[in-house]
Amino acid sequence: MSTDIRRIDLTRDYEAHREEYRQAIEAVCREAAFSGGKYADAFDREFAAYVGTPYACGVNNGTSALHLAMLALGVGPGDEVIVPANTYIATAWGVSYTGAVPVFVDCTADTWELDTSLLERSVTPRTKGILGVHLYGQPFDYAGAREVADRHGLFVAEDCAQAHGARFGGRNVGTLGDVACFSFYPGKNLYAFGEGGSVTCKEEAYYRHMTRLKNQGCDVAYHHDEIGYNYRLEGLQGAVLSVSLRYLPRWTARRQEIGRRYEREIVNPLIQMQAHPAGTEPVYHLFVVQMEERDRFIRYMAEAGVECHRHYPVPCHLQKAYAHLGHRRGDCPNAERLADRCVTLPLFPEMREEEVARVIELCNRFR
Ligand SMILES: Cc1ncc(COP(=O)(O)O)c(C=O)c1O
Numbered sequence: 514m515s516t517d518i519r520r521i522d523l524t525r526d527y528e529a530h531r532e533e534y535r536q537a538i539e540a541v542c543r544e545a546a547f548s549g550g551k552y553a554d555a556f557d558r559e560f561a562a563y564v565g566t567p568y569a570c571g572v573n574n575g576t577s578a579l580h581l582a583m584l585a586l587g588v589g590p591g592d593e594v595i596v597p598a599n600t601y602i603a604t605a606w607g608v609s610y611t612g613a614v615p616v617f618v619d620c621t622a623d624t625w626e627l628d629t630s631l632l633e634r635s636v637t638p639r640t641k642g643i644l645g646v647h648l649y650g651q652p653f654d655y656a657g658a659r660e661v662a663d664r665h666g667l668f669v670a671e672d673c674a675q676a677h678g679a680r681f682g683g684r685n686v687g688t689l690g691d692v693a694c695f696s697f698y699p700g701k702n703l704y705a706f707g708e709g710g711s712v713t714c715k716e717e718a719y720y721r722h723m724t725r726l727k728n729q730g731c732d733v734a735y736h737h738d739e740i741g742y743n744y745r746l747e748g749l750q751g752a753v754l755s756v757s758l759r760y761l762p763r764w765t766a767r768r769q770e771i772g773r774r775y776e777r778e779i780v781n782p783l784i785q786m787q788a789h790p791a792g793t794e795p796v797y798h799l800f801v802v803q804m805e806e807r808d809r810f811i812r813y814m815a816e817a818g819v820e821c822h823r824h825y826p827v828p829c830h831l832q833k834a835y836a837h838l839g840h841r842r843g844d845c846p847n848a849e850r851l852a853d854r855c856v857t858l859p860l861f862p863e864m865r866e867e868e869v870a871r872v873i874e875l876c877n878r879f880r
Pocket of ligand 1: 709
């Protein structure tokens with residue numbers, strides 16, 4: 514069985530911009546600016562300008578970004594941080610690495626994002642903040658989260674790993690919360706040729722603290738003021754990301770074009786799509802749909818040469834790693850239902866019109 518349409522194909526980007534990427538990599542090698550350094554710093558400045566925040570702290574991946582963000586916000590043992598049950602597990606890791614406990618909250622039945630109407634009942638005297646996720650590129654209800662946070666003196670942090678360039682109420686994600694975490698894992702809307710991440714923030718103190726923590730706890734070389742980490746962004750990744758960042762607005766527009774076309778033209782009562790509330794501008798990182806016969810659909814698409822995927826088959830609260838928290842099926846029914854029914858259709862900026870049309874046609878023919 515050959516795959517004619519892959520869920521994502523990064524080789525097309527490399528082929529289209531090969532010379533620019535090679536020159537960027539060559540410049541880093543010539544100067545041996547490999548760990549942090551000039552190219553990583555330049556990317557931080559460019560990314561901060563793109564997001565619209567004073568600071569961007571480049572790190573070695575999005576999971577480290579989440580960990581540093583939690584540390585900067587003072588999260589530690591004995592604390593609780595509210596996170597959605599429907600997310601990639603790394604959101605929860607960021608909390609767990611500090612010794613705090615992630616408190617999982619269900620998603621809504623239609624947006625599949627954090628249900629902010631459930632937040633109030635999850636707040637306890639131990640709650641330190643809310644870590645929301647703009648999952649699949651769709652902004653979560655930031656205003657709803659902020660309202661609860663303000664009432665209880667909590668922080669709101671954003672996990673923007675899947676949402677570079679998305680907007681909520683006319684504002685870019687990454688500028689909304691106290692801190693915001695990005696991933697540049699290959700396949701993300703903006704991606705490194707390896708691993709990368711960033712934390713954006715407005716507070717200089719957070720930025721300085723995270724810069725020290727990612728750099729082995731040093732402000733001055735070999736003077737370790739606190740226990741730190743090696744979470745630096747590599748120079749090669751910074752240089753590659755600076756090239757890609759120039760194309761991100763174009764890639765985002767193309768993702769939106771394909772996503773909106775799927776939404777308009779896939780008409781099949783068996784397939785349910787994600788709702789996009791007014792005032793949100795999604796960037797279609799993943800085009801996830803729900804259906805009863807998910808496995809049969811994935812087989813049907815594979816037989817037709819189209820690769821689909823599942824994001825994510827097990828919600829966070831039911832992962833074995835969190836068995837000690839004592840969750841059961843039924844605790845987050847919307848997230849569980851989604852995990853059982855989700856399918857991700859191919860969507861990436863370099864998709865050709867005939868590939869988009871083929872996916873639509875197959876979806877519409879599925880019975
Ligand atoms: C929502 C979310 N949060 C965090 C991460 C972690 O990022 P990384 O893989 O760069 O560590 C990812 C991506 O994998 C993600 O999708």
